[in-house]
Amino acid sequence: MAETTVYRQKQANESSPKGQSGFYRNVILPSKTMKEKTKLPLNQIKNAAIAYEKQSTLRKEDTEKFRSSLQRQLSTDMLRNGYHHSFRELCAILAWQKDDRERLGAEHPLHRRPLLDAEPDKLRFLCQYLNKAEEAERRCQYSNMYHNYLELAAYFLKSDDRWLSDYFYEKSLTVAQTYSQFDPQLAAEAHLNVGLAYERRGDLMKALHSFIKYRELSEDFENLKTDASIQLTRLYMKLAQRRTDAQSLQYVVKAYEASAQTGDKKVENETSYKLGQAFLEHGDVDSALKYLHRYYNYCQDVNDDEGFGLASEALAICYQKKANVEKSTEYLTKYLQKVSDKEGDIQYARACSALGFIHNTLGQYDSSIQSLSKAYSISLANSHADLDRNRVLFGMAHGMKLRPFFNDHIDRKNTKELLQWKCTRHESFLTQPQP
Amino acid sequence: MATTEIVYPLAFPKSVAHKCEICGKTASRMCAKCRVTYYCSEEHQATDSNGIHDKICSTLATIRAKQPFLPSEEERRDRDREIREKKLRLIEVTRMIGERHVFQSRYDAAIPAALASLKLAIEVHGPRSVELIPSYLVLAEASLGLKQLNQCWEYLSQAQYTVLQQQDHAPPAITSQVARNMAQLSIARRDYDEAARHLANDIYDASLFYGTEHYKVAGGYFLLGKVFKLMNRLEVTESLYTQVTQMWYNHLRRLLQSRVVFSDMEAVLGKQDNDEDDEENTTNPSKLDLATEAEAHNTLQTLLAYRHETSHGPTTLQELNKIYHCFTILYFLARDYIQVRDSMRNIKDCSVREIDEDQQRILKFLDQLNRMKALMKRQQQEN
Numbered sequence: 048m049a050e051t052t053v054y055r056q057k058q059a060n061e062s063s064p065k066g067q068s069g070f071y072r073n074v075i076l077p078s079k080t081m082k083e084k085t086k087l088p089l090n091q092i093k094n095a096a097i098a099y100e101k102q103s104t105l106r107k108e109d110t111e112k113f114r115s116s117l118q119r120q121l122s123t124d125m126l127r128n129g130y131h132h133s134f135r136e137l138c139a140i141l142a143w144q145k146d147d148r149e150r151l152g153a154e155h156p157l158h159r160r161p162l163l164d165a166e167p168d169k170l171r172f173l174c175q176y177l178n179k180a181e182e183a184e185r186r187c188q189y190s191n192m193y194h195n196y197l198e199l200a201a202y203f204l205k206s207d208d209r210w211l212s213d214y215f216y217e218k219s220l221t222v223a224q225t226y227s228q229f230d231p232q233l234a235a236e237a238h239l240n241v242g243l244a245y246e247r248r249g250d251l252m253k254a255l256h257s258f259i260k261y262r263e264l265s266e267d268f269e270n271l272k273t274d275a276s277i278q279l280t281r282l283y284m285k286l287a288q289r290r291t292d293a294q295s296l297q298y299v300v301k302a303y304e305a306s307a308q309t310g311d312k313k314v315e316n317e318t319s320y321k322l323g324q325a326f327l328e329h330g331d332v333d334s335a336l337k338y339l340h341r342y343y344n345y346c347q348d349v350n351d352d353e354g355f356g357l358a359s360e361a362l363a364i365c366y367q368k369k370a371n372v373e374k375s376t377e378y379l380t381k382y383l384q385k386v387s388d389k390e391g392d393i394q395y396a397r398a399c400s401a402l403g404f405i406h407n408t409l410g411q412y413d414s415s416i417q418s419l420s421k422a423y424s425i426s427l428a429n430s431h432a433d434l435d436r437n438r439v440l441f442g443m444a445h446g447m448k449l450r451p452f453f454n455d456h457i458d459r460k461n462t463k464e465l466l467q468w469k470c471t472r473h474e475s476f477l478t479q480p481q482p
Numbered sequence: 483m484a485t486t487e488i489v490y491p492l493a494f495p496k497s498v499a500h501k502c503e504i505c506g507k508t509a510s511r512m513c514a515k516c517r518v519t520y521y522c523s524e525e526h527q528a529t530d531s532n533g534i535h536d537k538i539c540s541t542l543a544t545i546r547a548k549q550p551f552l553p554s555e556e557e558r559r560d561r562d563r564e565i566r567e568k569k570l571r572l573i574e575v576t577r578m579i580g581e582r583h584v585f586q587s588r589y590d591a592a593i594p595a596a597l598a599s600l601k602l603a604i605e606v607h608g609p610r611s612v613e614l615i616p617s618y619l620v621l622a623e624a625s626l627g628l629k630q631l632n633q634c635w636e637y638l639s640q641a642q643y644t645v646l647q648q649q650d651h652a653p654p655a656i657t658s659q660v661a662r663n664m665a666q667l668s669i670a671r672r673d674y675d676e677a678a679r680h681l682a683n684d685i686y687d688a689s690l691f692y693g694t695e696h697y698k699v700a701g702g703y704f705l706l707g708k709v710f711k712l713m714n715r716l717e718v719t720e721s722l723y724t725q726v727t728q729m730w731y732n733h734l735r736r737l738l739q740s741r742v743v744f745s746d747m748e749a750v751l752g753k754q755d756n757d758e759d760d761e762e763n764t765t766n767p768s769k770l771d772l773a774t775e776a777e778a779h780n781t782l783q784t785l786l787a788y789r790h791e792t793s794h795g796p797t798t799l800q801e802l803n804k805i806y807h808c809f810t811i812l813y814f815l816a817r818d819y820i821q822v823r824d825s826m827r828n829i830k831d832c833s834v835r836e837i838d839e840d841q842q843r844i845l846k847f848l849d850q851l852n853r854m855k856a857l858m859k860r861q862q863q864e865n
Contacts, residue, residue, distance in 0.1 A: 123682035126706070129706065131685070131721070131722060131725060138694050184717070186717070403778065
């Protein structure tokens with residue numbers, strides 16, 4: 048659409064009533080009239096002049112700030128103060144991130160997040176702390192340097208930049224290792240951090256190595272030592288859970304050894320229980336017994352009811368496997384007694400179901416039906432998680448009880464009787480002898 | 483010595499008024515050999531011929547001669563293309579000569595050379611092109627050497643304005659070079675903050691272009707160290723100079739590896755090449771061109787002096803050894819074999835395995851060389 052104005056635009060060679068040419072009117076006159084129009088009163092002119100003088104002029108560096116990218120600005124600031132290592136680190140980190148992204152391909156979901164150089168806060172923080180680290184290095188204050196790297200790592204962990212945080216943890220480790228004569232505690236802590244980082248990433252073997260080193264280095268420092276042992280125990284248990292073959296048993300054993308060094312009874316005994324369970328799974332009942340007894344005694348000492356229950360159950364299962372019925376029933380009855388004051392409790396339900404299970408396997412179906420019905424009703428009332436298990440056991444007990452009669456009927460080919468039974472499902476049908 | 487003919491300014495046709503090569507005033511003398519170069523006085527003619535004119539006299543004659551009329555468009559185009567190519571080559575040659583003069587500190591000879599290259603570049607590329615900047619930089623360095631700070635400032639401003647006009651399309655290599663020269667000027671003017679700012683820009687651009695560990699960036703770090711030294715912040719200088727040493731060390735070692743490997747190959751293949759042929763056959767990366775050589779030499783000298791000044795701490799011995807080793811490689815690459823042995827003797831107490839390996843290689847190469855030379859001599863005697 049062509050532009051149209053409200054008023055007619057005068058032609059170029061048209062002259063005004065005063066005889067002035069178009070040029071004079073359009074070029075010369077406006078500048079003059081503008082000046083006349085915009086002449087301020089004297090007061091305002093003076094104020095404007097004072098304000099202008101007070102304004103600080105932009106120096107060259109400030110103008111450059113407007114023209115350059117953030118990365119360039121930060122780099123030149125760092126270089127101007129002589130922090131060239133920080134500059135090179137920054138370049139390396141940015142290049143690394145770009146290479147990583149290219150390597151993984153354009154559509155990797157992990158890399159939908161913005162590139163580092165698009166996030167000003169992180170960049171500024173990074174540069175600031177890199178400068179501090181370099182300053183500390185120049186002055187040979189290596190513990191300061193270590194702490195700066197640690198801060199950086201923690202910051203990037205919070206903002207979920209795992210790759211950077213791991214990188215800085217490893218850097219702090221190298222610093223601590225090279226200058227470990229000054230402060231061996233730092234080296235131990237550094238190993239701990241690196242181990243945690245590996246664990247987060249899922250690389251459990253490397254994490255194991257780091258934790259072992261941590262343990263070695265923290266020989267002289269009490270609290271670090273216990274901490275190291277606890278971490279080791281935890282890691283061994285994780286490893287054991289991952290593998291299902293004989294290797295896992297070894298791991299649990301190692302976990303127990305580590306826990307023995309913690310000096311913390313609770314951890315030690317819990318590991319002892321887990322060890323017992325593991326032995327049980329692998330069929331080594333005797334060693335299982337040993338460890339489970341230990342756990343049992345501990346729970347008695349500490350009055351830990353739930354643990355006590357777990358221990359009793361496990362012991363009962365062991366003895367039952369060894370076909371030592373009295374012992375297992377003994378343990379279970381003790382357990383029942385202990386928890387009998389809390390009738391409606393889950394402990395009680397567990398105790399009953401354990402007892403029922405034992406009876407089941409022993410073939411004493413009546414008594415098992417008794418205890419299991421109790422367990423079932425309690426868990427039904429509480430809508431407990433064990434409900435399914437109790438249901439199954441209860442049903443099993445009933446079924447097992449009726450099994451010989453069922454077989455009997457089949458042998459005698461009493462299909463009519465069986466069908467009748469199936470209609471009513473009453474017990475007496477089957478157990479009644481044939482008339 | 484150049485021959486001259488007196489020229490009468492009034493004797494030219496109407497619109498022709500020849501100007502002096504150097505200063506631009508009306509000319510009254512003419513070079514008799516090429517007959518296309520004019521000067522206003524004897525001194526200017528002398529400086530020009532010392533600087534550049536002796537070398538390019540004949541080429542200038544063909545370029546600047548009045549071209550006869552050629553009947554066809556094609557022939558004219560061909561002729562124009564030939565002249566343009568000659569000019570391009572001449573630009574390169576004159577600039578290199580100018581740079582060489584600067585490195586050998588013959589600043590008054592450098593100026594005519596750089597001026598010639600500048601004029602030719604303006605003729606070929608136009609007055610605002612990026613191609614002019616290297617010539618401006620040579621001029622700036624020359625005038626800095628002659629302590630004419632204002633002149634230097636003018637040339638550098640011209641260069642920087644050309645860069646600005648490109649609106650960020652200028653290649654970072656050139657912007658970094660400009661910034662480096664501006665920094666040198668600021669150092670001469672004792673404005674250390676400005677110098678630091680320019681050097682920061684220089685290092686950033688050079689790192690972006692070459693990569694952060696390249697030896698070209700070392701020049702920027704070196705100047706930055708000098709600035710901090712002048713500002714009396716010696717711990718920064720320390721760390722910067724260590725970095726510079728490291729960069730040059732890596733680069734020279736890499737050159738040495740490629741060069742010695744090549745000559746090992748030759749020996750293995752049983753060729754009995756002359757020493758000269760070896761030099762020509764080496765690939766580009768293993769050649770150390772004149773500019774880099776001079777720069778490395780100057781830098782290493784200053785670093786050595788600095789280390790001798792501030793010798794404290796156990797790391798200094800390592801650093802000194804590194805610098806001496808760099809010198810060794812430098813002399814070796816420049817085929818200055820006597821110096822090689824001298825500087826190898828300077829290294830004492832060295833526990834770095836790499837330096838020992840390199841020295842073994844160099845000694846082996848020298849032995850081979852001597853044997854080959856003996857062989858050649860005997861062959862010549864037999865003939």
